[in-house]
Amino acid sequence: MRFKRHLLLESPSNRDAREGLQMSSPDTHTFKYDPDKEILENTLLNTRVIVFDADFIKALTDSLTKAFHTGAVVILYQMGLAYGELLGRRILETGGLGKQAEGVYRQRYASLALGKFRFPTLVSLAMSGPPTAIKVSLEDSFFAKAVGMTGQPECHIVRGLLEGTANVVFRKDYVCQEVKCASKGDQTCEFLVQLRKPA
Ligand SMILES: [Zn+2]
DSSP: OBOHHHHHHSOHHHHHHHOOSEEEETTTEEEEEETTTTEEEETTTTEEEOOOOHHHHHHHHHHHHHHHTTHHHHHHHHHHHHHHHHHHHHHHHTTTTSHHHHHHHHHHHHTTTSSEEEOOOHHHHTTTSSOSEEEEEEETOHHHHHHOOOSSOOOHHHHHHHHHHHHHHTTSOEEEEEEEOGGGTOSSEEEEEEEOOOO
């Protein structure tokens, strides 16, 4: 569901009166909760948002693990991958690897509220063709925190997300590994996105 129409139809004064909960960071994103409709939107991206809390993710991970054992990891990774590819297409739609996209992908990732991502700049990355390796860190990962200390990497959705975005944006086949994770005691989670070696 898109919110453009809803926003355009509301006058500023009505909007102020209806705003209720608002969390905003002017340089990144804005969430607006409509207390009448009990819905949340990202006004920067004009998309509706729902909230999965840490308990939900923990329950989801536990139940997938119970049902599919090690397959749970693949399911979570695939969820991230599909969404990452979609994000990649959105980034390309808004200017590809141009400077303008720099802000776009940072905003998209920031608006997921998964933690503090640190990316290298896209422009410098893409200067001499598709990069062979991209290092991304994620501070205070939502998933690591939700699942807790397990002694192994737990941010499978993020791993898929980064891989899917890279596949689409750089039009190559990448593979992403989570090399450090707060769930195994590391300070921050770290991901290495590398060009997939031919089989
Ligand atoms: Zn992690």
